[in-house]
Amino acid sequence: MRPETQQFMKFIETKGLLFTTERKSVAEEVFSTHDHLDAEEVLKKLKSTGSKASRATVYRTLDLLVESGLVEKIDLGEGRSAYEHTAGHPHHDHLVCTVCGEVQEFEEPLIEQLQEWACEKAGFRAIGHSLNIYGWCAKCKLAVKA
Amino acid sequence: MRPETQQFMKFIETKGLLFTTERKSVAEEVFSTHDHLDAEEVLKKLKSTGSKASRATVYRTLDLLVESGLVEKIDLGEGRSAYEHTAGHPHHDHLVCTVCGEVQEFEEPLIEQLQEWACEKAGFRAIGHSLNIYGWCAKCKLAVKA
């Protein structure tokens, strides 16, 4: 069991919930990669590894993972959302290729700072934010030129 | 007929399409306010004013308005999207109140610049972007304290 899954177990038990095999398998799946997985991909992977976790349980457990703070839900636009774990993964935003679907990450601390100032100016208390840049990734740019 | 609707008519005709009463009424509705309207709100408003435009036509016409450049479609997260007209409305991003749904606008030219640099660094060609900050608007912050 991965260390992040251990932490999730602690979270679940502290909350007075049961650390079931379904919850464990969803967590292990999410913590197994740094990719940006959507719920359906998690479900498919689980099915292929013999887990019998249902769609409803996958969604419910992803919500718990987000609540635990170990996983972040990101909005990739047009109704798509994805999950990624946060351990050793400082906050960042995303470049989304509208051709191949690739999601790249970028970090720009000054943007974060400017967002805070914008909120102060407006008397707005920020809880979270979503910044996506849509366009052509380097690979797809080349593919078109060729 | 509003000047923006005139421009839309020109766009439609230049494209070799017909400027029908349905298309006109959707355009007039969108140009009648600076609010962030979603498609369903446009449909409801049209119904209340006696227009018989159907849901399909509303969506189709909103797409045409976006294509014309006179209207922008914005992604407000969690699958919600809204439309706003662009005339005399320079680019800006949004503060979305998760309590009352209010959408405020803010402008931060330096953020735009930093996004461009981030793209250059990644070899990414940006087409558009979406930046939303979620949280509590000033009004809702006060309401809770009271």
Add this chain to the structure above:
DNA sequence: ATTATTATTGAGATACATTCTCAATGGAGC
């Protein structure tokens, strides 16, 4: 003017991601 061609529309069907319902399951504690 009549006919043929084409664009547009509305109603409902369909798609899709997500949430909800509720009966069945299965630990936890007695």
Add this chain to the structure above:
DNA sequence: GCTCCATTGAGAATGTATCTCAATAATAAT
């Protein structure tokens, strides 16, 4: 064992958006 209650899975329901296709309306041709 039995009771209690959290959890689960299957499928129904939701909400947003798109698609299908026959009917309608506009345009062009004869």
